Amino acid sequence: GPCLSSLSGNAVPGAQGSAPRFFFPLCFTLVNHPATSKHAQGALPALPRHGWLNPDRCELTASTKSYTFQVDEEDDSDHVLALSVVCLTEGAKDECNVVEVVGRNHENQEIAVPVANLKLSCQPLLSLDNFKLQPPVTFRLAAGSGPVHLAGWHQITHREDISFEDDDDEDMSEEEEEEIAPIVPAKKERRKQ
Numbered sequence: 084g085p086c087l088s089s090l091s092g093n094a095v096p097g098a099q100g101s102a103p104r105f106f107f108p109l110c111f112t113l114v115n116h117p118a119t120s121k122h123a124q125g126a127l128p129a130l131p132r133h134g135w136l137n138p139d140r141c142e143l144t145a146s147t148k149s150y151t152f153q154v155d156e157e158d159d160s161d162h163v164l165a166l167s168v169v170c171l172t173e174g175a176k177d178e179c180n181v182v183e184v185v186g187r188n189h190e191n192q193e194i195a196v197p198v199a200n201l202k203l204s205c206q207p208l209l210s211l212d213n214f215k216l217q218p219p220v221t222f223r224l225a226a227g228s229g230p231v232h233l234a235g236w237h238q239i240t241h242r243e244d245i246s247f248e249d250d251d252d253e254d255m256s257e258e259e260e261e262e263i264a265p266i267v268p269a270k271k272e273r274r275k276q
Contacts, residue, residue, distance in 0.1 A: 180227030
């Protein structure tokens with residue numbers, strides 16, 4: 084069945100003096116929905132500005148092998164996608180399903196890294212413990228026919244908030260330096276013999 088995702092961001096309070104960060108739940112199913120088969124022929128649409136993902140538009144099957152998670156790179160935000168769970172869902176065959184993450188390295192070359200090898204009879208799910216990725220990133224079904232389900236979080240941090248935090252850290256370090264007392268060597272006691 085379809086996967087529901089919350090449409091409201093939850094503010095997570097930061098440490099004292101830091102701006103809050105917002106985490107948006109990201110939940111999508113990689114299955115073959117008849118209502119979305121029109122997306123199988125062409126490229127899937129890019130994500131809206133805030134990273135909401137419509138579960139009906141993301142599918143990985145034998146006929147549609149990849150999905151790209153994209154964000155608007157021109158907004159003043161840093162984006163992180165954190166994957167928590169990869170699992171097989173209803174209708175999966177007892178075969179190896181290998182899910183790869185495809186991204187770019189520091190030389191802008193495409194690299195693919197397998198993150199899960201799932202089989203219904205022995206390992207139907209895998210916890211990725213909030214494996215962090217920086218968009219754009221592509222998920223690819225390298226082997227098997229799925230359906231595979233991925234769940235995780237899309238974190239958005241506004242760059243203005245980061246510079247504000249850095250300024251606070253600089254001010255605090257100057258104040259802390261003034262308050263630190265000089266280090267004095269300890270006095271040695273002589274033992275009586």
